[in-house]
Amino acid sequence: xxxxxxxxxxxxxxxxxxxxxxxxxxxxxxxxxxxxxxxxxxxxxxxxxxxxxxxxxxxxxxxxxxxxxxxxxxxxxxxxxxxxxxxxxxxxxxxxxxxxxxxxxxxxxxxxxxxxxxxxxxxxxxxxxxxxxxxxxxxxxxxxxxxxxxxxxxxxxxxxxxxxxxxxxxxxxxxxxxxxxxxxxxxxxxxxxxxxxxxxxxxxxxxxxxxxxxxxxxxxxxxxxxxxxxxxxxxxxxxxxxxxxxxxxxxxxxxxxxxxxxxxxxxxxxxxxxxxxxxx
Amino acid sequence: xxxxxxxxxxxxxxxxxxxxxxxxxxxxxxxxxxxxxxxxxxxxxxxxxxxxxxxxxxxxxxxxxxxxxxxxxxxxxxxxxxxxxxxxxxxxxxxxxxxxxxxxxxxxxxxxxxxxxxxxxxxxxxxxxxxxxxxxxxxxxxxxxxxxxxxxxxxxxxxxxxxxxxxxxxxxxxxxxxxxxxxxxxxxxxxxxxxxxxxxxxxxxxxxxxxxxxxxxxxxxxxxxxxxxxxxxxxxxxxxxxxxxxxxxxxxxxxxxxxxxxxxxxxxxxxxxxxxxxxxxxxxxxxxxxxxxxxxxxxxxxxxxxxxxxxxxxxxxxxxxxxxxxxxxxxxxxxxxxxxxxxxxxxxxxxxxxxxxxxxxxxxxxxxxxxxxxxxxxxxxxxxxxxxxxxxxxxxxxxxxxxxxxxxxxxxxxxxxxxxxxxxxxxxxxxxxxxxxxxxxxxxxxxxxxxxxxxxx
Numbered sequence: 190x191x192x193x194x195x196x197x198x199x200x201x202x203x204x205x206x207x208x209x210x211x212x213x214x215x216x217x218x219x220x221x222x223x224x225x226x227x228x229x230x231x232x233x234x235x236x237x238x239x240x241x242x243x244x245x246x247x248x249x250x251x252x253x254x255x256x257x258x259x260x261x262x263x264x265x266x267x268x269x270x271x272x273x274x275x276x277x278x279x280x281x282x283x284x285x286x287x288x289x290x291x292x293x294x295x296x297x298x299x300x301x302x303x304x305x306x307x308x309x310x311x312x313x314x315x316x317x318x319x320x321x322x323x324x325x326x327x328x329x330x331x332x333x334x335x336x337x338x339x340x341x342x343x344x345x346x347x348x349x350x351x352x353x354x355x356x357x358x359x360x361x362x363x364x365x366x367x368x369x370x371x372x373x374x375x376x377x378x379x380x381x382x383x384x385x386x387x388x389x390x391x392x393x394x395x396x397x398x399x400x401x402x403x404x405x406x407x408x409x410x411x412x413x414x415x416x417x418x419x420x421x422x423x424x425x426x427x428x429x430x431x432x433x434x435x436x437x438x439x440x441x442x443x444x445x446x447x448x449x450x451x452x453x454x455x456x457x458x459x460x461x462x463x464x465x466x467x468x469x
Numbered sequence: 470x471x472x473x474x475x476x477x478x479x480x481x482x483x484x485x486x487x488x489x490x491x492x493x494x495x496x497x498x499x500x501x502x503x504x505x506x507x508x509x510x511x512x513x514x515x516x517x518x519x520x521x522x523x524x525x526x527x528x529x530x531x532x533x534x535x536x537x538x539x540x541x542x543x544x545x546x547x548x549x550x551x552x553x554x555x556x557x558x559x560x561x562x563x564x565x566x567x568x569x570x571x572x573x574x575x576x577x578x579x580x581x582x583x584x585x586x587x588x589x590x591x592x593x594x595x596x597x598x599x600x601x602x603x604x605x606x607x608x609x610x611x612x613x614x615x616x617x618x619x620x621x622x623x624x625x626x627x628x629x630x631x632x633x634x635x636x637x638x639x640x641x642x643x644x645x646x647x648x649x650x651x652x653x654x655x656x657x658x659x660x661x662x663x664x665x666x667x668x669x670x671x672x673x674x675x676x677x678x679x680x681x682x683x684x685x686x687x688x689x690x691x692x693x694x695x696x697x698x699x700x701x702x703x704x705x706x707x708x709x710x711x712x713x714x715x716x717x718x719x720x721x722x723x724x725x726x727x728x729x730x731x732x733x734x735x736x737x738x739x740x741x742x743x744x745x746x747x748x749x750x751x752x753x754x755x756x757x758x759x760x761x762x763x764x765x766x767x768x769x770x771x772x773x774x775x776x777x778x779x780x781x782x783x784x785x786x787x788x789x790x791x792x793x794x795x796x797x798x799x800x801x802x803x804x805x806x807x808x809x810x811x812x813x814x815x816x817x818x819x820x821x822x823x824x825x826x827x828x829x830x831x832x833x834x835x836x837x838x839x840x841x842x843x844x845x846x847x848x849x850x851x852x853x854x855x856x857x858x859x860x861x862x863x864x865x866x867x868x869x870x871x872x873x874x875x876x877x878x879x880x881x882x883x884x885x886x887x888x889x890x891x892x893x894x895x896x897x898x899x900x901x902x903x904x905x906x907x908x909x910x911x912x913x914x915x916x917x918x919x920x921x922x923x924x925x926x
Contacts, residue, residue, distance in 0.1 A: 234758055256539075316582050328584055406575055421568045422537065432539070
């Protein structure tokens with residue numbers, strides 16, 4: 190008969206083994222991408238696949254970067270992502286505050302209606318949205334990528350739910366001191382909402398950085414392309430003609446900001462998953 | 470202070486992003502919109518321009534292509550020269566490097582959303598789908614007024630046919646992709662057989678395939694490419710079968726010959742075990758390159774050859790003939806003009822300049838290593854150097870025989886929709902869930918008949 194301590198230790202070991210296995214499932218494709226970014230074109234197609242490159246081709250990174258204007262793609266991606274993230278934080282927090290704290294006729298119905306927009310699949314909205322962008326003259330501009338991304342029903346929901354948990358007494362005290370709605374929002378609510386700002390910020394940043402389909406439809410010229418669009422420019426119609434080694438090198442470079450952000454905001458990311466109920 | 474800075478940054482970034490997009494906003498072309506096609510000559514004509522459009526016209530000319538960064542270089546060179554010479558004030562906007570799958574998602578949105586490019590790349594599998602719903606411009610009036618050099622007698626008849634719908638031309642073919650056999654000579658030397666030739670029958674090929682198969686390690690034949698239903702059409706025709714009648718109104722999957730052809734394909738894997746099993750082909754895009762298959766059906770793209778160059782000794786050979794004769798897979802792509810394009814005349818002039826000018830065809834063929842659509846220019850698509858030695862019969866296999874026996878795959882309108890139905894049924898055969906092609910083909914016949922009835926109603 191094993192002691193309680195030993196049983197606990199065995200259970201811990203088993204848990205670690207399972208976690209390591211799951212971790213490996215997640216990490217191996219990523220590792221594969223990194224190692225493939227150092228292979229030459231022929232090695233990519235070798236079967237059975239070779240994990241380690243025979244010789245590390247550092248030049249893949251240089252070649253990928255020089256083959257296309259990746260500096261421009263990077264710049265566009267940064268502009269779009271930063272604007273959308275900041276914009277969405279601003280609009281969602283204002284919306285969330287209004288739905289959580291202000292009293293006005295039809296508030297909850299409007300909120301439900303806003304939430305209902307999340308149920309409309311994007312392909313249904315694609316052509317009407319495209320026509321709106323065309324009418325505004327925004328096709329092939331970064332504005333077309335930024336403006337529709339500034340508002341999010343999900344972000345507003347997240348903010349509202351968080352703000353509902355802030356004690357009303359704080360607001361009441363500020364109101365007695367003569368705070369306007371704007372000042373209440375800015376001086377009381379925003380500082381207390383830092384965790385949810387971080388969560389929504391990380392989700393929005395990652396979502397926008399990786400966004401592919403909408404930019405694909407909207408952007409036509411190379412100078413306005415973002416990183417994910419730039420990446421597929423390597424892809425040829427015949428798979429064998431695609432320089433996968435360069436794609437892997439460019440992918441590694443693209444994913445770097447996301448990794449840095451994830452490392453910095455890991456705590457909030459996990460918190461966000463808990464708060465929003467989103468699971469992978 | 471911090472919050473003030475925060476607001477300042479929002480403002481600056483917002484204005485910055487808007488400012489950046491301003492030049493792009495100018496892309497919305499407000500140049501002359503041509504509602505009706507007119508061919509009134511008002512300006513000096515040149516060898517490559519009709520004289521209908523003012524050479525000093527401004528605005529933007531939009532092109533959309535699925536070619537990759539590397540493939541597009543050749544087109545860029547020619548497009549650049551054309552506009553510098555004939556329309557120097559036009560700003561060319563090229564949306565290239567959109568992968569093939571994404572291209573076919575994006576193009577319909579642009580066309581339906583009222584923002585069509587002036588010139589688009591068109592694949593034979595999609596041409597009828599686009600032209601049947603009026604999204605593409607008929608090229609016939611242009612061809613009549615400003616006949617491209619050598620048209621039509623010097624162009625592959627199969628490629629011209631591929632881009633026709635109800636006898637109108639909707640695409641100007643630019644390449645010619647044909648199918649053949651790739652043979653691993655290192656495996657082949659172990660058997661006492663001649664290399665396949667165009668007079669071989671399917672039985673000859675099967676006999677050799679059996680000799681070349683070594684259990685689960687080496688497979689003799691890989692002909693039935695389940696990833697592409699169209700790649701098997703030549704086999705069906707060789708057996709005397711077909712998919713549809715000539716008018717594309719009836720299914721022919723109930724023909725005994727069609728059933729026999731699919732049975733032959735299925736038996737390669739499940740009865741004779743000469744074709745690689747699904748577990749071998751899945752996750753292995755090029756089983757021949759990996760040295761698991763001795764004889765493989767593939768297109769004559771010399772790029773494929775590059776991968777094999779130093780791996781093992783190999784060559785190419787023609788596909789066999791069936792009881793109904795010899796049929797060879799041919800396919801390709803074209804350039805088309807959207808129905809609502811702004812600069813239709815210029816688009817046609819550019820097509821004519823790119824695809825009928827021998828100087829440009831040399832660039833397109835040489836840099837793309839492909840047969841261009843003008844038959845007499847085949848030499849530019851022939852492999853060079855070491856590959857030319859390996860594939861000394863390249864012209865015979867992929868050009869001469871294809872011209873003689875090439876068969877157009879009936880890419881019916883809404884082909885993608887039918888392709889799904891077809892694939893769902895044929896997969897039962899490919900993956901061994903059903904061994905009798907008769908059952909599968911009759912099921913597919915019913916499904917196709919219903920689909921055709923709906924299509925034609």
